[in-house]
Amino acid sequence: MEASYQSLLPNWERNCLHICSDLVSEKDKQEIEKLKKKSPPFSFKLLRFIVNLVRPEYTIQKFIGCPWEDIVDIVHDQTLRNELILSESKIGDSTSFSVNSHINRKHNQQPCTLSTARKRVEQAKNLCSKSDPILVLGDDDLIGIELAKAGFTNVCSVDIDPLICKNLKSLAKELDLPLKTLIHDIRETPPKEFIQDYRLVFIDPMYSLDGIKMFLEGAFAFTENREGTLIFLSLHLMSLLRSGIDKLPFILDGYKLTVLNHISGFNTYPIPYRLWFLIKLFNRRFMRTRTMSSAGYMFRFFLSDAILLKKESA
């Protein structure tokens, strides 16, 4: 059975740069395939055992818990994407969040780069007029500020974290920008006065099917399931693993959402310093292929995809 609306969504193979592109030679592709087929080294199994015992941050647990062949693909894909953006000098800024120490991982916060925030604003310019209502559900990326700076006059940022809302509010005041904020848990019913005909909703959920469902349902609650609402979903498809990528089209179909566009590697997030070192050690120990350059062993950014969705009639 095929999901009806979602032909633009790639499967695992069409997502992986080293599988679907010619950035990697045939010989090197074979080397990566060989590494995937090998049983993971004993030290990796030991690491997985320790992670299960210690239960560090959710992202580390999730990554180390993945099937070995998926880890090999994710690491090689991210390495190539890092090399691409660095060679094209597409970044150079860090996060738009001024005080990194405020990042609250309890809420899965991981702010994107300023250039990513601005790229999202460019998308908004193509999708709506400056007076259209826009909703940002979860705004550690400070998209609300960038939208208001770009002249959008009816923007509302919602976040569960009072500190994010306080920062947004004080920045908006300082820059004299029209930005509404709301401290709210999107699992709850939104206050009536915040329910509107939002033309566009930005969401950047946790990278799991449950996270996606939670943020999509949040968007529907704020728009009362209105037909035609556009949803800009930032998501690392490969974090859903093979099984999740295959299920996503059916979930979107169930919500009557059409995929209008998919942009691979659209979002860039600086990797927190504490993770840098661990990634470097991990890659040096377990990913010794020719595709991993010395830069690849310690990639600096995490890249995720963007998917533009449209709500169809019920």
Ligand SMILES: C[S@@+](CC[C@H](N)C(=O)[O-])C[C@H]1O[C@@H](n2cnc3c(N)ncnc32)[C@H](O)[C@@H]1O
């Ligand atoms: C979900 S996080 C981004 C997750 C990121 N994509 C990841 O998986 O690492 C984006 C924003 O959503 C906010 N957020 C998290 N849970 C929320 C909830 N239940 N209601 C409203 N905002 C929430 C966070 O505070 C953060 O600012």
